[in-house]
Amino acid sequence: MNHPGLHLPLGPLMLDVVGTALTEDDRRRLRHPLVGGVILFKRNYESPEQIAALTREIHALRSPHLLIGVDHEGGRVQRFRAGFTPIPPMRRLGEVWDEHPQRxxxxxxxxxxxxxxxxxxxxxxxxxxxxxDLDYGASGVIGDRAFHRKPQAVVELAHALMLGLHEAGMNAVGKHFPGHGYIAADSHLEIPVDERPLEDLEFADLIPFRQMIDWGLAAIMPAHVIYPKVDDKPAGFSRRWLQDILRGRLGFEGVIFSDDLAMEGASVAGGALERARAALEAGCDMALMCNRPELADELLARLQWPLAPVSLVRLARMHGRPHPPSRVALHESTRYTKAVHHLAGLGPVDAELAFNDPSNTCGKN
Structure with missing residues (x-):
């Protein structure tokens, strides 16, 4: 068994943890060579001080430290509440764009x-x-998480959001490639099928991905959606989508994260081991297994997948860059206070809407 702080390259799996502090089972899993990251959920959060202690403990386990990610989009999908600024749904920014694009x-x-x-x-x-994703008005699971129906609006607003993240020391992850907004089916619960040909996607849904890649997008998450006119496998398990189109045609050189392998949309690939292998063989650099500790243990016991050097380089870029020395320093900074004031001008965010919707990368809070 590895010891805390031992140098160990990042592995290809991202797992979750049970609660607000690490258990012995959490530590055992996170020290495993196959693990490279942790995704946090609402259940892992009590306060800024508690979550900071949890991330410190996770980072102390390994060197280089495990990546820590979270679904924190704003609107319906914002994992951390008290002590964090409520962010409006991205559609609200799209509505402003219709009248005042620069604002x-x-x-x-x-x-x-x-x-x-x-x-x-x-x-x-x-x-x-x-x-x-484009907001076609069809997908409940995407809905107001999308900026707009028009690709140009999505491009401009997503790019601006990415620039803000970069200013704060964080890279962006675009999702759900090549587009999840056209169909009503929810990949958390079923296997969505989008019958459009590639040409239709190229002139609509793929536009934001192509442009964001050109502007340096660091990571992408593919959809658990089947596009049968392109491939009979969901995009996240498809070499055609991930290698030929995303890496080849679009020239993407960043990280590819799978969507949660425990979701129903991933079931076409088989059991947990088959799903992980399918995602990694298709071209994902890191595969997510969330909210199913028994399946995580199965993967840790049976999966064999040494990360290629190019994947290690890509993943290293996802480590956060230096941030303010304390939350107090952040809250006292002019940049932060002005940004909060500007965002407050959009009006209050409905707390129930913002924090209690199940829509997220891994299907649970």
Missing amino acids: ARLLAKDAGYIMGAELRAVGVDFSFTPVL
Whole structure:
């Protein structure tokens, strides 16, 4: 068994932890060579001080430290409440863009800065944001998480949000490649099928991904959606999508994170081991297994997958950059207080809507 702080390269799996502090089972899993990251949920959060202590403990286990990510998009999907600024749903920024594009871009950058700075101040490396899906009005699970129906609006606002995250010391993760907004089915609960040909996707849903890649997007999460006119496998298990199109045609050189392998949309690949292998063989650098500790243990016991050097380099870029020395220093900074003031001009965020919707990367709070 490895000891805390032992030098150990990052592995290809991202797992969750049970509660607000690490258990012995958590430590055992996180010290395993196959693990490279931890995703946090609402159940892991009590206060800024508690979450900072948890991230410190996770980071102390290994060197280089495990990546820590969270679904913190704003609106319905914001894991940490008390002590964090409520971020409006991204559709609200899209509505501003319709009337005042420049104001909307500034607000998106402020939103990204606030999200990034508050998360970095408690030791989180990155958030799984922004959503680059188009809002066709069909998908309940995407809905107001999307900026807009128009690709150009999504491009401009997502880019501004990414610039805000970068300013705060955090990279962005675009999702859900190549687009989850067109169909009503929820991949947390079923296997969605999008019958559109590649040409239709290229002139709509793929536009934000292509442009964000050109602007340096660090990471992408593919959808558990089947596009049968392109491939018979969900995008996250498809070499056609991840290697030929994303890496080849679009020239993406960043991290590919799988969506949660415990979701129903991943079931077409088989059991836990088959799902992980399928995702990694298709081209994912890191595979997520959430909320199923028994499946996580199965993977740790049976999966064999040494990360390629290029994946290690990509993942190293997801470590958060230096952040304010304390939350107090952040809250006293002019940049932060102005950003919070600007965002407050959009009006109050409905707390029930913002914090109690189950929609998220891994399907649970």
